Amino acid sequence: MPDTxxxxxxxxxxxxxxxxxxxxxxxADESGIAALTIRSLAQSMGTKPMSLYYYVANKDEILDGIxxxxxxxxxxxSPAGDWREEMHRRAHEVRSALKRHPWAVGLxxxxxxxxxxxxxxxxxxxxxxxxxxxxxxxxxxxxALLDSYIYGFALQEAALPxxxxxxxxxxxxxxxxxxxxxxxxxxxxxATEHVLKPGYxxxxxxxxxxxxILDGLSRSMR
Numbered sequence: 001m002p003d004t005x006x007x008x009x010x011x012x013x014x015x016x017x018x019x020x021x022x023x024x025x026x027x028a029d030e031s032g033i034a035a036l037t038i039r040s041l042a043q044s045m046g047t048k049p050m051s052l053y054y055y056v057a058n059k060d061e062i063l064d065g066i067x068x069x070x071x072x073x074x075x076x077x078s079p080a081g082d083w084r085e086e087m088h089r090r091a092h093e094v095r096s097a098l099k100r101h102p103w104a105v106g107l108x109x110x111x112x113x114x115x116x117x118x119x120x121x122x123x124x125x126x127x128x129x130x131x132x133x134x135x136x137x138x139x140x141x142x143x144a145l146l147d148s149y150i151y152g153f154a155l156q157e158a159a160l161p162x163x164x165x166x167x168x169x170x171x172x173x174x175x176x177x178x179x180x181x182x183x184x185x186x187x188x189x190x191a192t193e194h195v196l197k198p199g200y201x202x203x204x205x206x207x208x209x210x211x212x213i214l215d216g217l218s219r220s221m222r
Contacts, residue, residue: 015047017055021065025101028066033103036062063107068115070104073097076124083132084214087142090125091150091210098154105154109147133221142217149213153206165201172196 013019023045028036038059042049056062074093077086098105111118129139157163162171172195179188194200 015045015051015055017065020045020052020055021062021069024062025066025069028103029101033107038062060113064111064113064115067104067107067111068117070097070101070108071115071121072117073100074121076121077128079124079127079131081128083128084218086128087125087146087214088210091146092206094147094150095154095157095206098151099157102154102158105151105158108151134217138217138220145213145217149209153209157202157206160202162202164203165199168195168200168202 020041024036024041027041027044031040036059038049038052041062042052045052056065074097075089077090108118114122125143126139129142130136134142162168172191176188176191176196178184179191
């Protein structure tokens, strides 16, 4: 006789706080932070909204949790290392995290109930700057300057209509055609002598600006 047994339905993993927050990160990555609600999260997990309230009290607690998950992805700077190398590495770590989670750029410093990974990150960064010999005031200035640059660059990078090496030409070439009138000579110059050159990647600008900031901070210690 033919085997008429039906395959057993796959069981979903049990709910947990970690799974709820992980799914919230996935939903924000895929659809943006505005799409993240208790209802949309429950729907994406195949459960009812009321089931989630056992693990998270409200949307603010979800935001606190997913921000903490982003900070957990960023390696901590070490006060025992060379401060400049540590801040350079940290800057790239934060930028990489924000490329993976572009929704986080406006949230990393916004939480009034920060989690442990958030607090550890800030403490390690401050400790690294203080161990280098920066005063309390200069530590505050340096931290604000570095994060303003990193977050600002990440925001601008995410907004560009191209991403990666040799991807700008396809988007910018039609725009450059409008420069042929001679009304925009400097824009034509930048486009033809920089942006449209083989190998161009806007991301390469990150280290240029970062090194200028680190140079300036180094001089402030003399």
